[in-house]
Amino acid sequence: MTVTPLSYCTNVHPAEDLDGVLAQLDRYAEPVRRLVGTDVLGLGLWLPAALAAGLADDPALRAKLRTELDARGLEVHTLNAFPYGGFHDEVVKHSVYRPQWTDQRRLEYTLDCATVLADLLPDGARYGSISTLPLAWRTPWDDADDAAAMRALTELTAVLDGMASRDGRPIRLAVEPEPGCVLDSVADAVRWLAPRVDPRYVGLCLDTCHLAVSFADPAETVAEIHRAGLSVVKVQASAALQVEEPASEAAQQALADFTEPRYLHQVRERTEDGVVLGADDLPQARTELPALRTWRVHFHVPLHARPAAPLSATTDVLRAAVAALASTVDELPHVEVETYTWSVLPETAGNGGDTALIRGIAAELRWAAAQLLGQDGGVR
Structure with a gap:
């Protein structure tokens, strides 16, 4: 029986060089593996651009990391090649979308990641995946940017094709739609990608927090991807924050605890007639949205721990998306638990030092193994 690769994303840990990444393995990843009780644990590795370049240039360093x-x-x-670097700076916000896919640095970073991943893949792996940003933040963007991004993806595809011929298994790019970006939703990504890319090497990263925030139907979304001839290369198993009665004083007080300066937390509200309204961050949502119906907030919350009322989480969207995939494809794609927000969660939900973080990540992995993959005996 094929075992779906289940990983947790290391962008939850700050590190900008190889020594920092190796320290993460000892401080967090190996203790998580032991706590989960598995012989082998998957990592969705985040390598900042400077480190990826250094590894790509030095086969001995890649061998050391392996x-x-x-x-x-x-x-x-x-x-995870979405953040280019500085993902744990005091303020990240819009900088996470730079450089965009019109910038040569984005292409070079992704090529470096492909070189590194080819040497890290387990011997029995079917393929490797690299998730990336949905081209750019939505503004400014024009037809010339469209053309530049397409040239970059075409160049990347040619390199990936050569690597697949050499290595006998592909490295595949997973484009990750996100609210507020050029490819805001999966529907946007399908429309943009389907006529342009080679689906052997470029597909979708289905981040289920982003999917929930867009209010798209999970089953229909999966069907739409496959009707277009594309595939889900990677699932980022994540849950959004949900607020049923956002205008209430209790809800606004609870949301204040999640208003923090590091990351962008886009908010969406679907009106009674199905129109999805948006605000680019939680502070703006209070003045820009009517707050008459449910809000969904781009704030990744732990999969296993329901937020305290009056808040909730969109784990039902995650379950439905994976179930739809399981009924559509013969083998599930890579599944990566991506709760990068532990350091900015309210104190009662996420902080408490290394021990709390290790226990939290282990609990998420156990939850994902049981609830998404039907592995009641553990992660593997």
Whole structure:
């Protein structure tokens, strides 16, 4: 029986160089593996651009990283190449969308990640995946930007095709739609990608927090992707914050605890007639949205722990999306738990030092194994 690769994304940990990444393995990843109780644990590795370039230029360094992973019972099927660097700066916000896909640096970073991943993939891996941003933040963007992004993706595809011929298995790019971006929703991504890309090497990263925030139907979304001849290369298993009565004083007080300066937390509200209204961050939502119906907030919350009332989480969307995939494809794509927000969760929900973080990540992985993959005995 094929085992779906299940990983947790290391963008939850701050590190900008190889020493920092190796320290993460000892401080967090190996303790998570032991706590989960598995011989081998998957990591969705995040490598900042400078580190990816250094590894890509030095086969000995790549071999060292592979050896260090193997020694700790860790394996890598997927890389997260959405953040270019500085993902734990005091303020990230819109900078996470730069450089965009019109910038040569984005292409070079992604090519470096492909080179690294090819040497990290387990021997039995079917393919490797690299998730990336949905082209750019929505403004400014014009036809010339469209053309530049397409040229970059065409160049990337040619390199990936050569690598697949050499190695016998593909590295695939997973474009991750996100509210507020050029490819705001999966529907936007399908319309843009389907006529332009080679689906052997470019597909979708289905981030289920983003999917929930867009108010798209999970089953119809999966069907739409496959009707267009594309595929889900990677699932980022994530849940959004949900607020049933956003105008209430209790809800606004609860949301105040999630209003923080580091990351962007887009908010969407679907009106009675189905129109989805948006605000680019939680502070703006209070003045820009009518707050008459449910809000969904781009704030990744732990999969296993329901937020305190009057808030909730969109884990039902995550379950439905994976179930739809399971009924559509013969083998599920990579599944990566991506709750990068532990450091900015309200104190009662997420902080408490290394022990709390390790326990939280382990609990998420157990939840995902049981609830999404039907692996009641554990992660593997």
